[in-house]
Structures are given as structure tokens and as C-alpha cells.
Amino acid sequence: DTAVSQTPKYLVTQMGNDKSIKCEQNLGHDTMYWYKQDSKKFLKIMFSYNNKELIINETVPNRFSPKSPDKAHLNLHINSLELGDSAVYFCASSRDRGNQPQHFGDGTRLSIL
Amino acid sequence: GNSVTQMEGPVTLSEEAFLTINCTYTATGYPSLFWYVQYPGEGLQLLLKATKADDKGSNKGFEATYRKETTSFHLEKGSVQVSDSAVYFCALIRFGTDKLIFGTGTRLQVFP
Numbered sequence: 001d002t003a004v005s006q007t008p009k010y011l012v013t014q015m016g017n018d019k020s021i022k023c024e025q026n027l028g029h030d031t032m033y034w035y036k037q038d039s040k041k042f043l044k045i046m047f048s049y050n051n052k053e054l055i056i057n058e059t060v061p062n063r064f065s066p067k068s069p070d071k072a073h074l075n076l077h078i079n080s081l082e083l084g085d086s087a088v089y090f091c092a093s094s095r096d097r098g099n100q101p102q103h104f105g106d107g108t109r110l111s112i113l
Numbered sequence: 114g115n116s117v118t119q120m121e122g123p124v125t126l127s128e129e130a131f132l133t134i135n136c137t138y139t140a141t142g143y144p145s146l147f148w149y150v151q152y153p154g155e156g157l158q159l160l161l162k163a164t165k166a167d168d169k170g171s172n173k174g175f176e177a178t179y180r181k182e183t184t185s186f187h188l189e190k191g192s193v194q195v196s197d198s199a200v201y202f203c204a205l206i207r208f209g210t211d212k213l214i215f216g217t218g219t220r221l222q223v224f225p
Contacts, residue, residue, distance in 0.1 A: 004156070031211070033213075040217070041151075041200055041217070041218045041220075042215070042217055042218070043157075043202065043215040043218075044215075045212055045213060045214075048211055048212075050211075055211055056211055056212060058212075090156055090157070092156075092157075097211045098206070098208075098209075098211065099144075099145035099164060099206045099208070101147070101159045101162060102157075102159070102213060103159070104149075104156035104157040104158070105156050106154070106155050106156045107155075107156050
């Protein structure tokens, strides 16, 4: 059973399009995250939600909009995709806020043509 | 600000060699420290953690000790295997925040 699952695994699209990435966790965790990993493997947090409430929003362009319909899901919608958005996006979850270990999905590789 | 510095990779070793991957941190207060591992094509997995000074985290033969005096959390393993080949990330969460701050990652390549 996959604990944190993301779909799709690969996403290839053209500049200017709008796309969504879905994330679901079956761990019963309260907190979920989105990270961006660039081509040099550097990981940076984008957003975090706790019980459907936004708690971290790191200077991310407003073309990126997270949505948490319930605490088991955190989706990421991206408008007007740009070349610089090409990266691997990871979803993660933790039992609650603070220094709890985070469980990661396998990532979504987004390629902008 | 808070940051994590890791040694540049790749680290290339023969099977059964001793491994050290250096990690130092800068943080206000008392952060919790983590090592995550990323195997090719996969997400990150928690390898070990330590939440206070002198704590030793260990898992799968890997160890790291939280050294407050040197602000370090070096990862060690006595005898590496080919299956340990992966990218290793050192990370911290500062007490009272929710942000996991990662180092740049160190690629380990183990050859038979």
C-alpha cells in the first residue's frame, strides 16, 4: 500500500498550459507539503497545509495554487506554465506540525516544452 | 538564517568501505536534524533523526550524532554496499517552525 501517492508520475506539456498534480496520503496524517526539486537536486518547500489550513507559503508565484479538499489530499494547480517550472515536484505528509518525520511520494516530473 | 551545508559529491567508494558524509548546520535555537535518502526515481525516505544535542540516530547500519558544539550531524556507515548508492540529504527543522530545510544532497556511488 502506497502511503503518499502522487499522480501523474510524468507530465509533459507546453508553455502557457494549465496543469494539476494530485496527492493523497493514507497515513492519517494532519499535515501535507509540496516541494520542488530542481535539476541539481536542490529541494525547497513550496506550501504546507495542516488540517486543510495553509500554514506555509514560500514566495511561490501565484500561478501555483494548492488546494486541500480534505486532510488526506493536497493538490497543486499550476497556471500559465513556464520553462522554469520544469522540475520534480514532491508531495509529503507528517503526523502533525513541528519536527515530525515527513513521508514523501515518488514525485511528479514536470517537463515544459 | 537557517541553513544546511553538505559536502560536495559524488562520493565514490568500493563495497565494504567506510563512509562519512559531512553535514553542518546554522540555526537559531535547537533544531531537529535528519538524514533522508533518495534512491533513483523515488521520493525521499527518512533514514534517521536526532532531536537534541548528543543524540545518536541510527538505522540500517547508518549513524549520525547531533554535535551542538561543532553544529554538525555527519553521516557514517562502517561498511557500504552497492545497494546504498543513492543521494543523501541532511536537513533540519528549527524548533517552533514547520519548515524542513535541506542541504544540497550528496550522491554516493558504491562499486563492487
